[in-house]
Amino acid sequence: MLPFCRRANFPKMGLLFFILAHIMMNQNNLSENDLWTYLQQLGIEKSKKHATFNDVTKLITQEWVQQLYLEREKKTHNNTTTYEYHWGERAKHEIDKEALITFLAKLHGSTAEAWHKQFKGLLDSVPDTS
Numbered sequence: 001m002l003p004f005c006r007r008a009n010f011p012k013m014g015l016l017f018f019i020l021a022h023i024m025m026n027q028n029n030l031s032e033n034d035l036w037t038y039l040q041q042l043g044i045e046k047s048k049k050h051a052t053f054n055d056v057t058k059l060i061t062q063e064w065v066q067q068l069y070l071e072r073e074k075k076t077h078n079n080t081t082t083y084e085y086h087w088g089e090r091a092k093h094e095i096d097k098e099a100l101i102t103f104l105a106k107l108h109g110s111t112a113e114a115w116h117k118q119f120k121g122l123l124d125s126v127p128d129t130s
Contacts, residue, residue, distance in 0.1 A: 011052050012059065016069055018042065019060070020091055021104055032083040035060075064088070 022038050023030045030038075036046050039056070050056050064070045068090035075082045087095075102112040 015044075015053060015056075015059075016064060016091075017095075017100065017103065019070070019085070020087060020095060021100055023085055023087060024097070024100065025104075028086055030085045032085065035085055060085075 019035065019039075022035070026034065039046070044050055044053070044056055046057055053059055060070065061072060065072045065088070068088040070091070071086040071088045073084045073086065075084055098112070101115050105112045105115045
């Protein structure tokens, strides 16, 4: 069991797992706009309180960034500020990338072996600091 996965945290950590998977599938670089587009597909709106997660913006931009599960990088281009998300140091240490691929494969009714070749480069894109 992952260190952060206590029964009370399962829903939040499940969402974090989905976000980390999406970041990994985007070469460890996900714009804030792409993140919210993805979360909308999961029924999570940026401007609305969620029944399970409450303030998802705060959860992502403050709680998980402070806990080092996510890294939020500020980008400025032509006087416009945007943010990009990456795996945080804690996620790199605590989350097994192979387990994440197995999770994604099962979610899509496949096997990790079928996905391994496709995700080989992605596994390497999230440095393993353990």
